[in-house]
Amino acid sequence: MNYADVPLLDEIVFRAAVIGETAAGKRLAAYFAVPEEKKSGTRLIAVLAHDMNGTLEILACKVDVTFNALTPDCAQAHLFERVIAEDFGLTPAGHPWSKPVRFPAPENGAAPRPPIGVMDFFNVKGEGVHEVAVGPVHAGVIEPGHFRFQCHGEDVFNLEISLGYAHRGVEAALKGGPDRTTLPIMETAAGDTTIGHALAYCQCVEALGGCVPPIRAQALRAVALELERCANHTGDLGALAGDVGFLPTAAFCGRLRGDFLNLTALICGSRFGRGLVVPGGVGYDLDDALVNTLRGRLEKTKQDVVAAAELLFGTSSVQARFENTGTLRRADCLTLGLVGVAARACEVVRDVRQDFPAGHYRLAQVPVVTAESGDVFGRAFVRYRELQQSMAFIDMQLQALAQGPLTANIGALKANAMVVSLVEGWRGEICHVALTDANGKFGRYIVVDPSFHNWSGLALAMRGQAISDFPLCNKSFNLSYCGHDL
Amino acid sequence: MIKAFITRLRQGYKTIGFPRTAAAPPERFRGLPNVNNHACAGGDCAACIAVCPTKAVSLDKGLCIDLGACIFCGACAKACPQGAIRFTPNHVLSARARHDLLCGENSMPAVKALSKDMLRIFGRSLKLRQVSAGGCNACEADINVLGTIVYDLGRFGVQIVASPRHADGLLITGPVTKNMQVALLKTYEAVPDPKIVVAVGACAINGGPFVNCTQHLHGVTEILPVDLFIPGCPPHPLTILDGILRLLGKIK
Structure with missing residues (x-):
């Protein structure tokens, strides 16, 4: 389709539409930012898929440096909005988990960023709680990635997956x-x-x-x-x-x-x-x-x-x-x-x-x-x-x-x-x-x-599991690191 | 239990005879290129250079393909109006030095085994730690294949181990992303001396298909000394096995 035909909505209408449609059973197949010409803001584009009807819906809105994050009301958007923040310097206000995704090294004299692995990992405190860090180099012949577990004994409270090690650009x-x-x-x-x-x-x-x-x-x-x-x-x-x-x-x-x-x-x-x-x-x-x-x-x-x-x-x-x-x-x-x-x-x-x-x-x-x-x-x-x-x-x-x-x-x-x-x-x-x-x-x-x-699915599937079951759970998803990191 | 036995019997014996018997890569496999300088029309044509996605072909000193950069897509062979480039199914591609990978009309030098001293240490037992430094999981997959019953790497005394502390060397894949540089160097330091480094795949040698991407170091050559280069995108498991066995003096 012509790019000009992508319906450009007001930010509030866009937000309501994406949240409403995903709640009604559609799915965010893609959600990304495109800088507008002549540096006048950024366009956000969402591709919504409706599996039952076999239809795709494309919506867009124009935002400034800060916009209201969809994530609190639409969990599917969370990683997409983190990428938008990372790649375009935008701030998704109200994003509950705004962290780097691929840790790209700054180029062409851009401001320095924290190197990969330097991040506020989710942390659980209390008696008997301990943290397990795995990766980026794993024990098997597999791609690199970092996993941070918060455990109580064998049981996993939370798994945070931090990737970006295979980011090639x-x-x-x-x-x-x-x-x-x-x-x-x-x-x-x-x-x-x-x-x-x-x-x-x-x-x-x-x-x-x-x-x-x-x-x-x-x-x-x-x-x-x-x-x-x-x-x-x-x-x-x-x-x-x-x-x-x-x-x-x-x-x-x-x-x-x-x-x-x-x-x-x-x-x-x-x-x-x-x-x-x-x-x-x-x-x-x-x-x-x-x-x-x-x-x-x-x-x-x-x-x-x-x-x-x-x-x-x-x-x-x-x-x-x-x-x-x-x-x-x-x-x-x-x-x-x-x-x-x-x-x-x-x-x-x-x-x-x-x-x-x-x-x-x-x-x-x-x-x-x-x-x-x-x-x-x-x-x-x-x-x-x-x-x-x-x-x-x-x-x-x-x-x-x-x-x-x-x-x-x-x-x-x-x-x-x-x-x-x-x-x-x-x-x-x-x-x-x-x-x-x-x-x-x-x-x-x-x-x-x-x-x-799907990486978020693995993190959720690990909650309440024994940490020793992680290799099995990980393999049952068998997700791509480089496909994620690009 | 009886079911497991019956299934095992039906699956049969699957380990290949290589290197005792000749290897049989698939017929359409694109291995060692055959370069014919007499047929090449030179700089006036340069059709091969125009189509190569990784700048692996050069005509400066006669037609030459850099197997370190080549991803064996075969585009140059298809584009050449004179048929001066032909990819043969020969899987023997490895080299000890980066410049030995320049494939012109003369045949490439065969891989020399490690020195006598090194062979005394590693010749009968070589433990390697694999590090994927941003690889696409194809090289990794075909290294994993060496551990299957088909190639059975263990029968040569070679094993992929889980810790660098247990390893005699590194098997590196991927273009070495900037984000993996520190992890790779730390892993290298954790391997006790003496140690060897094997660069597997076009990415680890030169950046592979990502040669125009900017978030990596174009392979491992700038940051680590490499003892064996194994070209391919990804290299066929036979190519990898052949390279390692030649390094150990088990194929001459």
């Missing part, structure tokens, strides 16, 4: 694009979600450039996205098994995750799908022989994955550890606006593939899987069921691949426009927002990884 580097560097940056915004983020980006430029990718390309994109889901869900099931000491499934799934990655590598040479999704279509094609190889190997992998998962879910000692651990209430999930597996495990029916279908998902559906329990078991079981759905979906699409070209041309990008692109990555909703300038270049590009919404 992705959004700033996207300004002025797209160019030859843009796609590789998108592919590595969160490297385990290469297909998801590349697809969200491609949908943006295709919408701006008036391009509809050929149907064969769209089908291959969907296959790639579901392969990515399969690989990661399998890896997560194995890691969850490992965290409760159930080694057979941990060992099997570690290998099987790689088998899915190798299927992606068969298509494009890269286990993570680099170069597979490109603006206008896909970069690689399949011939009949390769389709047959893929289907054969998928079938074999499917048998092994199902056997490994059945062993996991059929073992009572595993179930005893999974059930009632890290339970998240459905109401809290809705208040925080969580997405993806974490939300569906709380019986929240929310899946971009169903609610906002794009590309191949308009033609072929993947049933949405939910669980009721909201605990580690729920999140593990949703993963297993989704894995089965995705494997069936991939096989079906490979059997009936439409013929035709792989790419379509993209015209010049529309100037002064705004586009929102949604993709259901394996973690959940990926939201990209692109704003173009008068030359059709990105004036601002916003990436919202599902982890950005």
